[in-house]
Amino acid sequence: MGRAPCCDKANVKKGPWSPEEDATLKNYLQKHGTGGNWISLPRKAGLKRCGKSCRLRWLNYLRPDIKHGGFTEEEDNIICALYSSIGSRWSVIASRLPGRTDNDLKNYWNTKLKKKMLGGKITDAKRSSNINSSSDITINNSSDPSEQFSVSIPETETYNNPGNYSPCFSANCDTLPPLMKMEMSFQQYYRDLQGLILDQTQFPHSTFMKVPDLGTYRYNSYNCSSSSSSSSSPHQEASSLVPLDHNRPLLLCSGNGLSLEKEEGILAQDYGFGFPYEPLTDLGFQGKCFAGEVAQSLGNN
DNA sequence: AAATATACCAACCGCACCCTC
DNA sequence: AGAGGGTGCGGTTGGTATATT
Numbered sequence: 001m002g003r004a005p006c007c008d009k010a011n012v013k014k015g016p017w018s019p020e021e022d023a024t025l026k027n028y029l030q031k032h033g034t035g036g037n038w039i040s041l042p043r044k045a046g047l048k049r050c051g052k053s054c055r056l057r058w059l060n061y062l063r064p065d066i067k068h069g070g071f072t073e074e075e076d077n078i079i080c081a082l083y084s085s086i087g088s089r090w091s092v093i094a095s096r097l098p099g100r101t102d103n104d105l106k107n108y109w110n111t112k113l114k115k116k117m118l119g120g121k122i123t124d125a126k127r128s129s130n131i132n133s134s135s136d137i138t139i140n141n142s143s144d145p146s147e148q149f150s151v152s153i154p155e156t157e158t159y160n161n162p163g164n165y166s167p168c169f170s171a172n173c174d175t176l177p178p179l180m181k182m183e184m185s186f187q188q189y190y191r192d193l194q195g196l197i198l199d200q201t202q203f204p205h206s207t208f209m210k211v212p213d214l215g216t217y218r219y220n221s222y223n224c225s226s227s228s229s230s231s232s233s234p235h236q237e238a239s240s241l242v243p244l245d246h247n248r249p250l251l252l253c254s255g256n257g258l259s260l261e262k263e264e265g266i267l268a269q270d271y272g273f274g275f276p277y278e279p280l281t282d283l284g285f286q287g288k289c290f291a292g293e294v295a296q297s298l299g300n301n
Numbered sequence: 302a303a304a305t306a307t308a309c310c311a312a313c314c315g316c317a318c319c320c321t322c
Numbered sequence: 323a324g325a326g327g328g329t330g331c332g333g334t335t336g337g338t339a340t341a342t343t
Contacts, residue, residue, distance in 0.1 A: 016311070016337080039328065055329080056312065091331060102331070107310050306342070313335075320328085 012042075012050045017057055021047060025054055026062050060103045067099035071108060079105060079113060 013021075028045035035041065038051035047054060060066070071079075075097055082093045088109075090102035097105070 014313075037328075050313090052314090052329085053312075059330095060311075088332065103311080106332075111309055304343085306340100308340075309338085311335105311337090314333085316331090316333105318328105318330080320326105322324105322326090 012053070013048045014050075014053070017061075021049065022057070022062060025049075025057060029058060029062075056103075060101045065099050066101065068104070071113075075100070076113060079109060083109065 017025075024045055024047055028041070032044075034055075035044075038055040041047075041051055042049045042054050045054075049057075078096060079093060082096060086092060088106070090106045090109075094100050094102040094105050
């Protein structure tokens with residue numbers, strides 16, 4: 001015996017909502033609320049719609065605080081950063097963007113932002129040639145040349161071979177861009193490295209940690225701020241406080257003007273977005289690790 | 302101007318989780 | 323403890339608008 005359907009499919013209307021239906025639903029919800037039961041709501045409101053359809057219409061379109069279209073550059077950056085960290089968990093991403101819905105973000109990402117980001121990252125030179133086995137990616141979100149840089153990343157077949165991995169990325173910029181921009185492009189790369197055991201002897205100056213289900217990684221504390229090289233900056237100190245010996249992902253790198261704070265046992269960081277971004281909550285730490293490596297790479301130059 | 306391709310987005314579907322009994 | 327109902331979520335579809343040929 002299968003599960004009972006949520007509504008009588010034969011007697012519910014499907015397809016686009018009419019203005020009358022919108023008004024009916026809106027009026028009902030403004031007067032009575034959901035009553036904690038979407039399934040019975042359409043019958044009470046006098047709508048020939050499935051409860052799920054009503055819920056979706058309200059949450060994605062009729063709610064008074066909904067914003068449609070007109071995504072700002074800042075929102076783009078947040079979406080990209082979070083997507084790179086947590087993937088397509090649109091509801092989580094939407095929770096960071098007041099007035100935006102998961103559906104809206106999903107559509108925006110799939111139709112516009114993904115192409116925009118890819119188009120910005122892949123260099124024209126790489127598009128037209130295959131000179132070597134690495135992928136040259138240019139981060140180019142800004143018209144400011146100081147915020148553009150590129151890295152060289154080994155092809156999948158190279159770094160998917162445990163034991164033969166050697167880091168071969170490099171950065172060619174003088175100014176390190178904000179951490180979030182780095183995370184956007186590098187998170188997936190490190191995701192691909194999950195389970196890979198690094199040869200610790202390759203990194204004599206690094207600290208290593210074992211992460212359950214992720215393998216062994218090294219990390220370095222580093223202050224991304226290009227304007228301050230002081231090792232005694234508050235950010236550097238904050239990074240150095242991160243514990244090594246438990247499962248909590250680590251904060252590895254802080255950027256320009258960033259601060260570190262402790263929130264319910266979880267490290268949160270202010271990336272300048274107006275809220276504490278918490279990539280460490282349940283997102284793994286891959287991006288931070290890579291950021292640390294890049295930072296060290298630059299720092300050693 | 303018509304046909305076709307592409308972009309966009311609202312809405313649906315089905316699965317998984319949570320809560321209650 | 324587990325069955326069932328309600329809800330939330332992400333993936334996908336399909337209709338419409340716009341661009342291109």
